[in-house]
Amino acid sequence: MAQYAIGDLQGCYKPFAQLLEIVDFNPSRDHLYLVGDVIARGPDSQACLDFLCHNQHAISITLGNHDLHLLACVALNKAPNPKDKLENVFASSRLSQYVALLRAQPLAVFLPELDTFISHAGIHPDWSVSQAMELAQFAQQCYQSDEALSYFANMYGEHPKQALNKLNSHDKFKAVVNTFTRMRFLDDKQQLNLSNKGPASSAKVLSPWFKHERFKHDRTRYIFGHWAALEGKTNMKNIIALDTGCVWGGPMTMLDLQTSEYFSSK
Ligand SMILES: [Mn+2]
Structure with a gap:
């Protein structure tokens, strides 16, 4: 059994299929971890979702902002952004299967045998792996609950800066989702800055989350x-x-999570 992780698909089905072919991926034997944003912006989100639905026993997705946005749009009955090129996904008779697939997925995965943590945007430097997994499970319970709609309605924008244990469940959900799916830079107080998307050198007073001192001595492998x-x-x-x-x-x-070998599509 081989275990692989692949970066953001964003609806790019052809390079995805090419990678699976390169390693001769076998869904009855191997497992695939997708780091999230499996859909949106690319040409063929529906083909990606169809493949993932057919092979869901062999696949784990740590949800990204685009994946959660699809769930929110469906829950809140909103049309997707035309830029996301998701019209056929929303018009599909299989939309409820796509929603069920994504809603069943976690925000984070930890593989103890490989000492490997996976999430879409990373891990907050203040969170241990076990705290991060607890927070991911809290948020997962929110979007899988009967009250999911109210969580999706409150998911967008910046969260209050107080400690997580001081927040109500909706603000805590927003904070956890922002960290796992939208984080890039932190300020000098370790607060998220959600507006800068540039290269790691582009923000003087901000620092990429993974440049925190903690990660210099941390043996765990973090994949995002x-x-x-x-x-x-x-x-x-x-x-x-x-x-x-x-x-x-x-x-x-x-x-390849076991051999640390990389593969690239053309
Ligand atoms: Mn993303």
């Missing part, structure tokens, strides 16, 4: 996507950026 401007480079051995901007013309990147 979301940040195409990094071009897959963090300059840190244990911090693995897998979003190499396939939807913006870059390659799609796959990592």
Whole structure:
């Protein structure tokens, strides 16, 4: 059994299929971890979702902002942004299957045997792996609950800066979702800055979350996507950026979690 992780698909089905072919991915034997944003902006989100639905026993997705946005749009009965190229997904008779697939997925995965943590945007430096997993499970319970609609309605925008245990459940949900799916830079008080999307050097008073002192001594491997401007480079051995901007013309990147071998689409 091989275990692979792949960066943001963003509806780019062809390079995704190419990567699966390169490693001869076998869904009855292997497992695939997708770091989230499996849909939106790219040409073929529906083909990605159909493949994921057919092979869901062999796939785990740590949800990204675009995946949660689809769930929110369906729950709140809103049309998707035309930029996301999701018209056929929303018009599909299989939309409820796509929603069920995504809603069943977690925000974070930890693989103890490989000492590997996976989420869409990363982990907050103040959170231990076990705290992060508890917070991911809290948020998962929110979007899987009967009150999911109220959580989705309150999901957008900046969360209050108080400690998580001081927040009500809706603000705590927003804070956890922002961290796992939208985080890039932190300010000098470790608060999220959600507006800067540039390269890691573009913000003087801000710092990429993974440059925190904690990660210099942390042996756990952290795998994330979301940040195409990094071009897959963090300059840190244990911090693995897998979003190499396939939807913006870059390659799609796959990592064999056991051998640490990388594969790229053309
Ligand atoms: Mn993202």
